[in-house]
Amino acid sequence: DVQLVESGGGLAQPGGSLRLSCAASGFTFAHFAMTWVRQAPGKGLEWVSTISGDGDKTFYAGSAKGRFSISRDYSMNTLILQMNNLRAEDTAVYYCARDPRLGWGYFDNWGQGTLVTVS
Amino acid sequence: QSALTQPASVSGSPGQSITVSCTGTYSDVGAFHYVSWYQHRPGKAPKVIIYDVRERPSGVSPRFSGSKSGNTASLTISGLQAEDEADYYCCSYGGTGTLSIFGTGTRVTVL
Numbered sequence: 001d002v003q004l005v006e007s008g009g010g011l012a013q014p015g016g017s018l019r020l021s022c023a024a025s026g027f028t029f030a031h032f033a034m035t036w037v038r039q040a041p042g043k044g045l046e047w048v049s050t051i052s053g054d055g056d057k058t059f060y061a062g063s064a065k066g067r068f069s070i071s072r073d074y075s076m077n078t079l080i081l082q083m084n085n086l087r088a089e090d091t092a093v094y095y096c097a098r099d100p101r102l103g104w105g106y107f108d109n110w111g112q113g114t115l116v117t118v119s
Numbered sequence: 120q121s122a123l124t125q126p127a128s129v130s131g132s133p134g135q136s137i138t139v140s141c142t143g144t145y146s147d148v149g150a151f152h153y154v155s156w157y158q159h160r161p162g163k164a165p166k167v168i169i170y171d172v173r174e175r176p177s178g179v180s181p182r183f184s185g186s187k188s189g190n191t192a193s194l195t196i197s198g199l200q201a202e203d204e205a206d207y208y209c210c211s212y213g214g215t216g217t218l219s220i221f222g223t224g225t226r227v228t229v230l
Contacts, residue, residue: 105210
């Protein structure tokens, strides 16, 4: 079975940094694009960033561009989101999701999420 | 790019059918046959229930169905059940610079 387990969330100060991880198992990690989606308290889902299966192509929402960096560790089958210069509005639950089509709004498996609080 | 527009809430009685709309533009929902729908219960991982406008993943109840007309996609839940209470989000290709765009979300309540 596909499993995605996020970690790394917690409390950060404005201007600070956090590194989120998503451990993937149950599928060939390099064969799938991966995506981060977040949900701020009381708000809807928001696409954050996507990386291709080979890691060569990365995409960011405007809110993340220039501050967040998505990457993959193939040795550990782990998706990473490095978040710098954090703002209060980055407070959210961050989900990783498997992205079979590299975009197009289709995410077939999701993790349980990790909470990031910027305060 | 703004989120796709959904009604904030939709409700129905057990056994009834309800429809949730998702309105975008000619450059996202209207441009491609790629609209997905996600069911999200509090504290749980979102779950895809419809992809490619009307396709159901294996294991998803046939009570869920999708359609699209122009710039508006729709999710219909037939034979509404208490377990269908959740938030529902549509998602589509977002156009240049935005790989994916979600709808504003709809809270479905079973009366």
